[in-house]
Structures are given as C-alpha cells and as structure tokens.
Amino acid sequence: MSINRQPYLDNIMNRFKGNVVVAKGSLENEIYISTNKENLDDVCTYIHKTFQSPLSSIICNDERSLNKNFTIYYVFSLPDKDLFFIVFIPVSEQQPDFPSITPHIPAAHWYEREIKDMFGLEPVGHPDPHTLVLHGNMPANTYPLRKDFATNTRLPHIESKLPFARVDGEGVFEIPVGPIHAGIIEPGHFRFSAVGDTILYLDAKLFFTHKGTEKLFEAMPYTKALFLAERICGVCAASHATGYCQAIEKVAGIEIPPRAKFIRTIILELERLYNHIGDVGNVCIGASFLMCGSHGFRMREHIQQLNETICGNRYLRGMITIGGVRFDIHDDLKKHILDLLDRVKTDFKELVEIMFTSSSFLDRIETTGRLSLEHAKGLGVVGVPARASGICRDTRRNHPYAAYSEIDFDIPVYHDEGDVYARVKVRVDEVYQSMSIIEQCFNKMPEGSIKTSLKEFPPYKQALSYVESPRGEDIYWIMTAPNNMLYRYKVRSPSFCNWPSIPYTIPGNIVPDFPLINKSFELCYSCTDL
Amino acid sequence: MTAEIILPILQILVVVGFSPLVKGFINKIEARLQCRRGASMFQPYYNLVKLFRKDAVVSETSSWIFRATPYITFISVLIISLLVPVLSSQVPLNFTGDIILIIYLFALARFFLVLTSLDTGSAFGGMGGSREMMVSSMAEPAMILSFFTVALTVNSTNLSNITSTLLNNSILLLNPSLILAFAALTIVLIAETGRIPVDNPFTHLELTMIHEGMMLEFSGRYLALVEWASSMKLLLLLTILVNIFFPWGIAGGLTFSGLIIAFALYVVKIGFFAFLIVIVEMSFAKIRLFRIPNLLGTAFILSILAVISLYVVR
Numbered sequence: 059m060s061i062n063r064q065p066y067l068d069n070i071m072n073r074f075k076g077n078v079v080v081a082k083g084s085l086e087n088e089i090y091i092s093t094n095k096e097n098l099d100d101v102c103t104y105i106h107k108t109f110q111s112p113l114s115s116i117i118c119n120d121e122r123s124l125n126k127n128f129t130i131y132y133v134f135s136l137p138d139k140d141l142f143f144i145v146f147i148p149v150s151e152q153q154p155d156f157p158s159i160t161p162h163i164p165a166a167h168w169y170e171r172e173i174k175d176m177f178g179l180e181p182v183g184h185p186d187p188h189t190l191v192l193h194g195n196m197p198a199n200t201y202p203l204r205k206d207f208a209t210n211t212r213l214p215h216i217e218s219k220l221p222f223a224r225v226d227g228e229g230v231f232e233i234p235v236g237p238i239h240a241g242i243i244e245p246g247h248f249r250f251s252a253v254g255d256t257i258l259y260l261d262a263k264l265f266f267t268h269k270g271t272e273k274l275f276e277a278m279p280y281t282k283a284l285f286l287a288e289r290i291c292g293v294c295a296a297s298h299a300t301g302y303c304q305a306i307e308k309v310a311g312i313e314i315p316p317r318a319k320f321i322r323t324i325i326l327e328l329e330r331l332y333n334h335i336g337d338v339g340n341v342c343i344g345a346s347f348l349m350c351g352s353h354g355f356r357m358r359e360h361i362q363q364l365n366e367t368i369c370g371n372r373y374l375r376g377m378i379t380i381g382g383v384r385f386d387i388h389d390d391l392k393k394h395i396l397d398l399l400d401r402v403k404t405d406f407k408e409l410v411e412i413m414f415t416s417s418s419f420l421d422r423i424e425t426t427g428r429l430s431l432e433h434a435k436g437l438g439v440v441g442v443p444a445r446a447s448g449i450c451r452d453t454r455r456n457h458p459y460a461a462y463s464e465i466d467f468d469i470p471v472y473h474d475e476g477d478v479y480a481r482v483k484v485r486v487d488e489v490y491q492s493m494s495i496i497e498q499c500f501n502k503m504p505e506g507s508i509k510t511s512l513k514e515f516p517p518y519k520q521a522l523s524y525v526e527s528p529r530g531e532d533i534y535w536i537m538t539a540p541n542n543m544l545y546r547y548k549v550r551s552p553s554f555c556n557w558p559s560i561p562y563t564i565p566g567n568i569v570p571d572f573p574l575i576n577k578s579f580e581l582c583y584s585c586t587d588l
Numbered sequence: 589m590t591a592e593i594i595l596p597i598l599q600i601l602v603v604v605g606f607s608p609l610v611k612g613f614i615n616k617i618e619a620r621l622q623c624r625r626g627a628s629m630f631q632p633y634y635n636l637v638k639l640f641r642k643d644a645v646v647s648e649t650s651s652w653i654f655r656a657t658p659y660i661t662f663i664s665v666l667i668i669s670l671l672v673p674v675l676s677s678q679v680p681l682n683f684t685g686d687i688i689l690i691i692y693l694f695a696l697a698r699f700f701l702v703l704t705s706l707d708t709g710s711a712f713g714g715m716g717g718s719r720e721m722m723v724s725s726m727a728e729p730a731m732i733l734s735f736f737t738v739a740l741t742v743n744s745t746n747l748s749n750i751t752s753t754l755l756n757n758s759i760l761l762l763n764p765s766l767i768l769a770f771a772a773l774t775i776v777l778i779a780e781t782g783r784i785p786v787d788n789p790f791t792h793l794e795l796t797m798i799h800e801g802m803m804l805e806f807s808g809r810y811l812a813l814v815e816w817a818s819s820m821k822l823l824l825l826l827t828i829l830v831n832i833f834f835p836w837g838i839a840g841g842l843t844f845s846g847l848i849i850a851f852a853l854y855v856v857k858i859g860f861f862a863f864l865i866v867i868v869e870m871s872f873a874k875i876r877l878f879r880i881p882n883l884l885g886t887a888f889i890l891s892i893l894a895v896i897s898l899y900v901v902r
Contacts, residue, residue, distance in 0.1 A: 233711045418873045
C-alpha cells in the first residue's frame, strides 16, 4: 500500500526552500528531512501544526564514528495517512547543544532532558533544566549512551539530593511517597503538596532502575537482541517482540507470510485482553471494590493459562520471531481459544454490569483524575488515556501493521470526559473489540507457512517500527551496523509519553484517590526506564 | 465466690481467645465470595504467634509513647471486655463502670494510637491519625447518643441492667427508638472497626489507609498487641450490638447448662453479624474520604431521631 507523499513534500519544500533537504533512500512510509539547528524549531513546529501530526519520538544517535556528529531525529506521525516525517539535525561534539522545541511542542520535554542526560547535549531554551534519567548520583560528564562509554564501566556513587518543586503557604505540607512501595511494584517517588487531604501539586521522580537496555542492544547480534527486546517489560512482551521483529524485517526488506501476520495479530490481541481485563480488576481494587477486583483477576488468569497452552508461558514470550512466528495455531487449539474467549466474554459482561451499576463504585471513579484534551494533546499522551480524553489515536488504525489492515474494528473514544471512568470504559470496549478481532483473524487466516528466513541485512540502514501495545503506541527506531549487529535501537514506550501527564490530573483530587488514578493509567516503570 | 472468679476468666477467654477467629471467619467468607480459596480461618492466630516471636523495630525518633501505646490499647480493650455482658447478663466489673466508661476506654485507646502515629514522624502515620480523628469525631457522638437511647429506655447506664431488663421485657425492643439506635450503631460499628465502605483493612495502598496507616510503624510484639486489640474491639462492638438488641439466650445466672446454651447462641449471633459485615464489604466500594461525613452524619441523625422518638412515642 503506497501513499502519495509528494503533496506533503512539496508543501514542506515550498515553505522552507533551501533550508531543508529530503534524504534519499527513505523507506516507503518514512520521509527523512535534513535541516540545521537554526531552522529546526520552525520545521518541527510547521509539521506539527500544519499536518496536525503529533510528535512520536525523538531519537539521539552517536554517529561520530560515521560522520563526526551526533544526530537527533524528530519523528512526527501523520494522523490520517500511514506516513512519518523524520526531521534530523547534526550536532557536533565541539558545540554540544541543540535548540529546544519544547516551548512550541511541549510533548518534547522529556525526550530532550533524556538526551541531555544520556548524550550530554544541551537543549537550549528548555524550560526545565533538571536531570531526568540520571539522578545526580553519577559523576559529572557521564554520558552512558555515547559510544565511548564502555558497557562495563563501574561508576562511583556520589551523594546527591533530588530537587523537588514545592508549594509554600499556611497549612501546606509535603507527603513523600516511595520510591519503595507496599505491594510488588517498581520504584517511583511521588511528592505531594497537600492541604489536608486535598492535593495542590504532585512532583514525580522516576528512573530509579536504569538498566542500560538500549546500551546492551548496541553490542548484540540481531538474533540475540530479540530476547532482550522481548524482556523490556513483562506485560508487553509480545508487543516489544513484534516491534523489534518488524524493525528488522523492514530493514532487511522481507515480507512475512500472511498466516504469520494473522497469528501475530491474535497474539497481540491476547496480550491486550489479559492486560485490559486485569487492569479493570485493578481499578476495582484501587477503589476497594474487592469482589469485582477478584473476578477481574480470575478472568485474567484464565487468559494467561490460555497463553501458556499456546506458547508455553503465561506472558506470550517466544512466540514472535524474526520473519514470522515460531508456532502455528492448529484447529484444536483454535477451538480451545474461541471456547475460552466465549466463556470469558459472558463473565466479563456480567462483571461490567455489576461494576457500572454499583453507585458506590461509580461515585469513586466519576470525575476523578480528569485529564483534559488540551493537556493530553500538548503532552502527546497516547493509548487508553488519550482515547479517554477524546483523542482518536490508535496505531492499529493510523499505521496498520501485522494483519490489522484486513480487520474491522472500532476505536472507542470518549469526548469531554478523561476521568477514571472514561479510561475504564475505553478498556472495557477494547476488550470486546479484541475478542472480535481474534474471531475475525481465525475466519480470515489463510493456510501456508508461518516463517520466512533471514540471513543478513544491510549495515547502517534505519527503520521505524510501531506497535499499539495494551498501554498505547510503542515506537521503535533501529539502525543497523555491519556483521548483523545493531548500531542503535531506541524504544519509546507509551508509558514514557503518559507519565508526565499524571501530575496534571492530580491537583484538586484527594490523596486517597491517587492510587486509583494511577491504576487507571496503568503505566509501566520498566518500559520508561530502559 | 466461685462464680466471681469463673465469670471474668470465662469472659476474657471468650473475648481474647475468639476475637482473632472472628477476623479469620470474615476473611475466609469474603475469600469464598470472591471465588478464592482464602487463608485458613485460624490464620490470624498464626500471624499473632509469628509476630510475638519476631523482634520489634522501634524508630530512634520515637518517645516512650510509642512503646506504651500497644499496652495501653490492649489493656483498655481488655478492661472493656470485662464491662460487657458476653455469655451472662452479669458483668464482672459491674461495680466500677457502665456504658459511659466503655466509650471513654475506646477513646483512650484511640487517643494513644493517634499520638503514636504522630510520634514517629512518618507521613503516612500522621495522615492515618488525622483521618481516624475525623472519622471518630463523627462516629463517637452517634455512638454516645445511641447508647443513651438504650439507657433512657431502661433507665440505667449499666450494661448488665440493660441486658437483663431487655431480656425480661423483650417487647421494649420493638420500640422504634431502639430500632433507630440499632441502625445508627451498626453504621458506627463499621466505621469504628475500619471496614469497607469506610476503610479497607486489606489494602496495601498507604495513601488510602485510615486505621492501618496508624499501625504502619509497629512491628513484632507491638504490632501483635495492636492487631489483637483491634480484633477484640471488633468482637466487643459486635457483642454489645447483639447482646443489647438480641439478648435472647444469654444466661441469667451462672449455671453450667445455661452458659453452654448461651455460648452456642452467642456463636450463632456473632457469626450471623460477621456474615452481614461480609455482605456489606462485598457489595460496596470504599466511599470517597470526604463522603464519610455523609455516612456518619446519617448515623448521627438516626441516633438523634432515636432519642427524640423516645419522648414522642412515650
């Protein structure tokens, strides 16, 4: 499916004349536009405003061994066409700074701070100069993602204090929460400024478990890197694996067999199902509605046991592989899947009916934790929270991958709501959609092989890959190196986009409602802190 | 003479010994209703044994209050267990105190718990303490007024007299003011013992805690004592409720057969009310913190109506 990209190119070329150059050799739906530091802000703002295209990712790459520069790529995705604009600028080592686009495109704020921490390039004009990923306990001039930083470097620990914004005034006090929490979740520090139980301001500090995942990719052959990609996060294993495989397949220019596409779709939807049903249960637990919570977990368990029958583990690992899928789904397994989904569907309908007719539960979730459309758009929120706030954005529809272009499905969007209730409703609707997608896949699935083989791919080639995980849009960017190694693999998870929006939903709510709001976003720490 | 020795021992055995079982029973039934297998009914006992064996960690910044509170809490609840008619309408400490002392002893235990929650300077403790005070400032008036309604009906504040009078004149229980007082006390019981929809005793989310928030800093034997005291409080409030409003079966004297029948009926009655708590906990989400005043306001209004109707009906 090719898109006519010429009108867009003409539009940009007319506006910026000689200041931009369209790079040759771009892949089918990616347009690489080269510009310089002076024009960066204008070009990005123009693309962002004119085509209404949200910022999807910002990738910094240490290309000093190739062209003596760092390169920063700004990825914008068109909302109505399957097309990405990738604006890039060179940044030299001698002058390690780049203009910040955050004042015009607020969604860029975390990316730019991340680049500052990991590469030591200064975003000039960024409104928030604090570090994001590194916590100040690292020695100065430590830039982990530069190529000259060895993976096995041992760093001394430096005492430091985290800076927090605070509210002054009579009766205002601070509640520090975390980074270690009760329950088995990952670390995050939240600092509330509150009067009584009413929250005035929330400052969150994440990135406590930096694992150096992106750095590890750079020393790996592509076959081995699949296993690392799959383990970026536990509950999005299939999405991360699909994203990685698609990137490799795109670079190598291979097409996977149609049957594999459908099986991938089924696996991805099963992942969405067990996540969404579990998350609905989790919101009930957050509101102390224990009975519904338990039943949510029970259904999630059924689906995870199904996952185990399909691929031998509960988290759908090891199913998706480069060039297709590892195992076929035979007829008796197909029958088992459809039977189980049928049972879960009946139970889930009953659960939803109980939840949405319980006035005490509705009272907790209605109007709680509102994310306005303006904030959601400005901060580039993706996935369930975006759809609950009125943004119709779903990678499965905007940039179809796997077999999604051949499937009918609706995208639930709730306008003017954006509260916990709306996020639960989006999840509930998507559960039914996922079940219908799986049924359609089984009906349309052709016979044939499930895997094509891939031996080698060209070096120094770049490609973008995208997956709608249960939490939202995942964007992956790959650059290959010689000898089937990876030069850079950048993962932008939906949680990375959505975390900054949580503090905006909190003020005016009360402290005991925070866990509920947080659960309705259901963000992943591991995906954020790679 | 033997009766005076046997009764307090028996009463303490029942209240202290069986209170963890009530919690275990509630937890077990709730698990079954959630399609879970759940822990054994005796799990609260195992927890207590485990906690008594463990070391207690005490914050360096805390004062003597922190170490004294578990004992004060436990002992005040222990004294209450001697002021409440459990199996017999006779009360061991009949001569010292009445229903008002019970209210004060509950308040004393809570006062020290709240002080301790501030003592260690932890953010969650202070939050739990202030919320507990907010809840109790509204639950207590409702409790006092409901108790007074009962006391005014039988012209005595002594629980022993109240129970035996109501047992002998059961027709009094049909008095609308007593029914209103019963309704008010039921709401107060749920709030005072920190059950859903007011507080969630099962939660691990520190930010939502009320009662548990105050207990976060306790460990080892201190935690065991505070936990035990809170399950005794639950059983005692249930006992007061069933023995005032459903006194049938309670032993008048101290005969062996009378006590056996009383015990059997007591178990049935407490079991039934514990089951009602389970039903309430399973059918509601926890209400928003700022809606708790509405709920307790209802209890307060019911108790005021109870007092007023006492004079109107009479």
